[in-house]
Amino acid sequence: MDYLKQNSIVIEEIKDGIILKNVWDFNAKHIFECGQCFRWDKEDDDSYTGIAFGKVINVKSFKNNEIKILNTNIEDFKRIWFEYFDLGRDYSRIKKVLSADDTMKLAIKHGEGIRILKQDPWETLISFIISANNRISMIARSINIFSQMYGQAIIYNGKVYHAFPTIKDLSDTEFSNIRDCKAGFRCKYIIEAIKMIGSGEIDLEKIKNMETIEAEKELKRIPGVGSKVANCILLFSMQKYDTYPVDIWMKRVTEELFLKRESKAGEISDFAKEKFNDLSGFAQEYLFYYARELKIGKE
């Protein structure tokens, strides 16, 4: 099953942006705070301003299934944001299937508006290398500094933002001051990753077209990329929904809600594969958000 659906979204152009109507299963807070992305900041009006694919936009979701996106137009929506927000997928159906399990039903209730973004694989790779044994606020900060150092400046509302640097932006860089981005021991991994992608030794587009198992193996050739980071890249930027990234939170929540015992990382991903199959990635996101909201497993 592919869970795709006929799109019934109505697009209306307004001054500085667009309004989308008939958008189901979309909650900005759930989407931007479920751990999949690091470049979206909450504003005072509960909207989120973020940077992706070299653009800055502001997104606000409303209870009546309307979404307002500022600093964009219909053309960019069709070209970039429709796919980025995975608007062609029927999350209602996914939730219905997963809700056959009572525990999942409860978790989904907390994050009912989660959607898995289709992010840029290159940016996702570097971002999740930085995420290893790190805190969210620190990860976001490092990515921001890294972007300021090497990425293109974008002005929006009188404020300067920086696009995540493309591999081209980095081609002649020395990286003598890479440590300024405060990524600590991960800096050496970042440099190695840049070299491997830049030289073509690793081809992310090719990996995206591989089967999940092969793709994970290939990603793990990059230093700083282990199982968890590889699975995040696969899920958040390569549409491999049969993945179940296991970090400390997923270990806690899976043990507490399903396995009812201590277990190893391998056991947890085996369990997920068995139980959720090709919806593992979606289940993972609902559970992750639920676990963090309720601090499950953390005494």
Next chain:
DNA sequence: TTGCAGGGGTCAA
């Protein structure tokens, strides 16, 4: 004020 644990893992021994 200082000191120490620990955080959305990975690597090397």
Next chain:
DNA sequence: TTGACCCCTGCA
């Protein structure tokens, strides 16, 4: 299987 690893925050 285990400890080190940058950097920073929270808390004693």
